[in-house]
Amino acid sequence: MKERFLKWFYGESDPMEHILDCAEVPDESREEWKYEEHEIEREISRRVHTQSVIRAERRGFYAFYLIIAVISCLMLIGVLLFTVSQLPRYGVENPRAKEVVERYVEKGLEETGAVNIVSGMILDYRAFDTLGESHVLFTALLCVMILLRLDEKNKRTRYENYYTVLADPYYDISTDPIMRIAATITLPSIFLFGIYILLNGQISPGGGFSGGAVMGAALIIYAAAFGFTVTDRVFTYRMSRCITFLSLAFYSFAKGYVFFTGANGIPNGVPKGTPGAIFSGGLILPLDIAVGMVVACTMFGFYSLFRRGSIGGE
């Protein structure tokens, strides 16, 4: 007993290693991948074997875990179904729920100047939520860049055949004539459609997020069909950064200005325009353009990061 305590005290062992499963992530950091090509297979099979041995040892625990997981899922499903069955029917038995919606529907056009009530709602009534939402995408872009942008640390730890795969013409679809011709025919209309959705957010269904996604998809098809060398001439890393920064900064400050003036009772001086015209809905159009730019850059950035580990030509 004393011996065990002393061992624990000096940090040489832990007294409870067999008592509690502390669920530590096994130490298999990627830096350990210093093996030659022929050794990789053997190393992988060794690790798979170790894992299976551990699994065999803990079979009872895994079975218990599985049963508990299934039971708790079933319980959650049951509770949620019960809750849904108990809920009042929306808008019928629950007149209170109409208060907010009625104002959006009846006065939305007059107060926001947008024919599309959804746009008026997300960019005017509840613009603060949307301000956060557009930064969610930006945050995701930052995380993907951290993970996938090639740097000294990444390059050292990538599998060696990474670059050979990239150089292999078999994986490069940009030489495929069907792809090229199809892209040549469809791309202009996809781009135009994206711009249309983007600019008509205040009049018809659409807006920044959807229009930006279509434009991003068009950029992705363009890069896939003609290779990154073509897109890099126009769409550089620097440019993508500038567009993202300017759009987000414009968004933050425009909305900050509207919040500030609104809360202080100062007229904000943004013209509402004629409902139904392209210049209507006050700030909705410029905000849609800003969001669309960010979304398009982010979509293309994701594709580019996954394909080759950088956003554009440096």
Next chain:
Amino acid sequence: MQFVVNFPLFTIVLSLFSGALCFMLPGKAARRYTMCYEAFLTVLCLWILQYTYLNGAFTYVMGEFPAPWGNEIRAGVLEATMALIFMIIMLTAVFCGYRFIEKDLDLSKENLYYALLNLMTAALLSMIWTNDLFTGYVFLEILTLTSCGLLIVREIGRTTLAAIRYMILNLLGSGLFLLGVVLLYDLSGHLLMVPIQNAIRELAADPNTFPVLTISTAILTIGLSIKSGLFPFHFWMPDTYGWATPTSAAIMSSLVSKAYIFLLIKIYWRVIGIDIVERMPIRNILLVLGIAGMVIGSVQALHADNINRMAAFSSAANIGYIFMGIGIGGVAGYTAAIFHIFAHAVTKAMLFLTTPRLAEVSGDSLLFKELQGSGLRDRDAGVFFTISAFSMIGIPIFAGFAAKLQFGLAAVEDGAGWRLILVFLALAVSSMLNALYFVRTIIRIYSRPNESTRMEVRPHHRAGYNVPMLVLTVMNLFLGLFSWVTVDLIHRGLMMFS
């Protein structure tokens, strides 16, 4: 209306803008900018605190549309205190940790780190100021994503694995939270906190809808307790805090998990109504789970062979303390819980910022057997580690003691019964376990190593490290010695809630 009431808006919008700006700046400039900006935010928060202390809470309409239609934010004494303490900890974490950030990160990604940090600041502040459930959800998502980003930025395999685990559990939590918000929206037809509460006051009187209300509250609670790491869901903590770069570990354990708990408290007080929550069985379940977390977290901390994992399990135990406070209930229970949020935030940030220094003079190893004598090799870090360890154990004059005292007082105020006995037993057992593993660590870092290997001393960068650490120490002592000031602030803030 004075100009100060605009400050909460400025803190959020400027933080979002700073995130985008740091994306453009080169790494070093981003770091300097972030430091100056955090200092500026601290001043703003202090100003808001002063204003709310004198004039009471205020709501701020985001745009032209008032309460049930547009978004709103709100600032009271409690929110302002929370924001102030969070910003001070953020600032010290950046000041003490930037050397490690430079070491752990690829230089080309340093600006991304600071961009994420600024976005996280925006999310933390929005979750503190928000007066709208759905705004809470949006910024909770940003907080989850930025935490993952701050974790994986140290590109070693372990952080990636830990981030995947963290992500899965947190998304589960977010999903449950969203379900809860949807159910409440369906019941009340509103998303802003005050209109929901008005609707719920009527619904709770109806015995048919009360079970649905309980289930919605329970789902919200489960979601947020998964995200903050209450007992059965705490096992992501050691890998997350143990391998992240020190600034991230300090911020995530001190601020991020606390922000979720603060949102939960805000929901209990401002959305559901505290008297209705106390009628639900949730309170007793949280008490039991909190106590289980306190004991089991401490036992697992005993079992850790690595100082950061020990600190992480101790975080799990401390989240248990906070939920125990919520479980005790009443104004006193919530005061104790919020006081412990402050005490633990200050202490744990200090702990996570000293351990890497100790490891640095021990051949970059966090294992106890390598750490022998590290407090002698790096005297500053050793002293600050000891202070934070004392505070964690709950030795008088430090913040941890005042927090435990508050829990005891709250339990007494709650009245005699099984809850009182349980809380006192848990406090005793958990304090003893805390003492066991922290005293052991202190003895370890101050005993002379057997062979005189790795005896390098680290004299450089002393002022840049010691000044922020002294600020944390002063805060710790202030919370410990003048706890009545903070308790009074919390009490005023809670009274403003309802």
